[in-house]
Amino acid sequence: VNDAVPGFGFTDEEGNFAGFDIEFCRVIAAAVLGDPEAVEFRPLTAEQRFTALQSGEIDVLVRNTTYTSSRDGSEGADFVTTTFYDGQGMMVRADSEFQTLEDMQDTAICVLSGTTTELNLATRFGAGDISYEPVPFEDNETLQQAFEEERCDGWTSDKSQLAGVQSTWPDGPEALRILDETFSKEPLGPAVPQGDPQWRDVVNWAVIATIQAEEFGISSENLAEFDSTDDPEIARWLGQESEEEGTVFDPGLGLEPDFNRTVVEQVGNYSEIYDRNVGPDSPLGLERDQNALYTDGGLLYAPPYR
Numbered sequence: 001v002n003d004a005v006p007g008f009g010f011t012d013e014e015g016n017f018a019g020f021d022i023e024f025c026r027v028i029a030a031a032v033l034g035d036p037e038a039v040e041f042r043p044l045t046a047e048q049r050f051t052a053l054q055s056g057e058i059d060v061l062v063r064n065t066t067y068t069s070s071r072d073g074s075e076g077a078d079f080v081t082t083t084f085y086d087g088q089g090m091m092v093r094a095d096s097e098f099q100t101l102e103d104m105q106d107t108a109i110c111v112l113s114g115t116t117t118e119l120n121l122a123t124r125f126g127a128g129d130i131s132y133e134p135v136p137f138e139d140n141e142t143l144q145q146a147f148e149e150e151r152c153d154g155w156t157s158d159k160s161q162l163a164g165v166q167s168t169w170p171d172g173p174e175a176l177r178i179l180d181e182t183f184s185k186e187p188l189g190p191a192v193p194q195g196d197p198q199w200r201d202v203v204n205w206a207v208i209a210t211i212q213a214e215e216f217g218i219s220s221e222n223l224a225e226f227d228s229t230d231d232p233e234i235a236r237w238l239g240q241e242s243e244e245e246g247t248v249f250d251p252g253l254g255l256e257p258d259f260n261r262t263v264v265e266q267v268g269n270y271s272e273i274y275d276r277n278v279g280p281d282s283p284l285g286l287e288r289d290q291n292a293l294y295t296d297g298g299l300l301y302a303p304p305y306r
């Protein structure tokens with residue numbers, strides 16, 4: 001996980017891990033072990049994360065990581081359902097003159113090394129014939145220090161991460177601006193080591209459980225209302241015995257038949273996780289946009305559970 005991105009993966013004032021990605025770790029633990037607290041969090045830098053996954057040091061990587069072809073093909077990683085659709089942007093100081101990327105000719109740009117962000121920066125600025133000096137850092141802490149010291153004119157990263165940093169900026173969120181342009185696609189989600197298809201399936205369907213719950217209108221608050229549902233699809237999904245067949249549906253994942261229910265009961269559905277960590281009423285204030293359900297114009301879509 002990450003421990004330095006507000007809203008997604010960070011440690012709070014008490015030293016506890018919190019955030020959107022952290023909650024999906026708990027989703028996986030709830031589905032597999034029936035206990036959302038049965039997680040050992042391992043903070044990793046961008047450059048450490050795939051080595052840790054390949055070596056077996058970690059079982060699953062849930063650290064604002066972009067799903068790409070080369071990572072899928074050469075990093076020993078298998079990605080599952082995307083949990084957050086994002087895009088790269090640029091953050092500058094509010095009192096700067098920069099309004100577009102084209103205004104940033106001959107500037108210094110802070111960027112994390114070993115990331116798609118670093119490559120996208122080179123591609124976009126190269127295509128726009130924008131001369132710049134990349135200033136790479138291995139972790140967010142040293143990058144932020146450099147930006148505070150004005151060693152960089154801009155800070156580029158996923159827009160969600162920039163919004164998180166902006167929300168906790170020492171001089172207040174109004175001291176920074178995120179430029180309008182989004183210049184990449186960044187589908188973020190969990191990854192597991194290659195070579196264990198059952199584990200991939202388990203992690204994948206644990207994530208899907210949160211999306212399907214929202215589609216059904218099931219949350220941690222109203223879950224009990226569905227215990228006597230007459231909807232066969234919902235009954236099957238909750239692990240209830242089918243009145244027609246007299247059996248409990250088993251998808252063959254190796255999980256308890258009611259794992260979906262456990263996920264919602266102990267962690268929540270997708271909208272609950274989103275809203276309390278990064279949503280409009282959180283410090284980040286992010287609208288759902290492409291992270292809304294497909295029925296609301298977004299990209300989230302749960303495959304059939306049958």
